[in-house]
Amino acid sequence: MTTELVKPIHAQAVAMPTVQMGASGDAVKTLQNALNSRGYKLLADGSFGQLTKNAVINFQSRNGLYQDGIVATKTWAALGYTGTTSTAAMPIVQIGARGDAVKTLQNALNARGYKLLADGSFGQLTKNAVINFQAKNGLYQDGIVAAKTWAALGYGSTSTGQVGARTQKIIDYVNSKVGTSYERGRCQAFVRESYEKAGIVATTNAVSAKIAADRWTKSTSQSNIPIGACVYFKGTEANSYLGHVGIYVGNGNIVHATDGKVLKQQLSYMTQHGFPFRSWGYQAGVQPN
8 A cells, every 4th residue: 555655734724625425536635644644544545435434533533523524624623724624505405406415415414324325316315314413403304405404514604603792702612622631520510611701600509410400491492502502411321310511502513521521522423322412501590692
């Protein structure tokens, strides 16, 4: 096997495209070389196959990133490419549509555990998968893939949109902590600390996520969770008496302290890994403006 050796990568302000399973070209070759410089042993042929996907997922896991095998802004940044990810505007697609955009959709869903035939034809099975994905990510469940659903899949803007000043402070703070160490068993402390950065201080302390949820839950619906809200989980069987909590940052993602690290992960990932959704609310019962 021949690989192109590259020098240690320093941050480069280069806009890179989102790439995933099935992609090919120079961006994939750059990805493979960047991974090889970090100890992976890929054939840098510019073809994004299963071995490349496996390496990406391993790299994402080791760097506190959402492990979907899709290389978008944050994964490129962790590899040393800090420019804004260039993603072409994706068209609205729905049942009856055909073409490359539908195939991209099907591949993106398959990367998240769905089992669709990526044939570029938007049929009932694809619609069902889209509706399921939308439900898991707090999106309107119409089976139509427009801007918000594309964004949750990693395409297009992932900005938080128009939010109040205190909410933005919370989001900026938690995003700045992603990938850093945090004391185990302190998920509620992380949420409290994040709200305090925005000037929201609880007059009574909640020592666990479960107590916080008992006090401050606003809704048990997983649809339309507000950005900046606390998302409460029932927790695994082993720690159900404590529960778990993170902060919703948009596009189906939460930032939370878990296993000694702050991570950004999707709500669907939490459910699949033994943390059933319970409710959402606000720390200290105060909605950030």
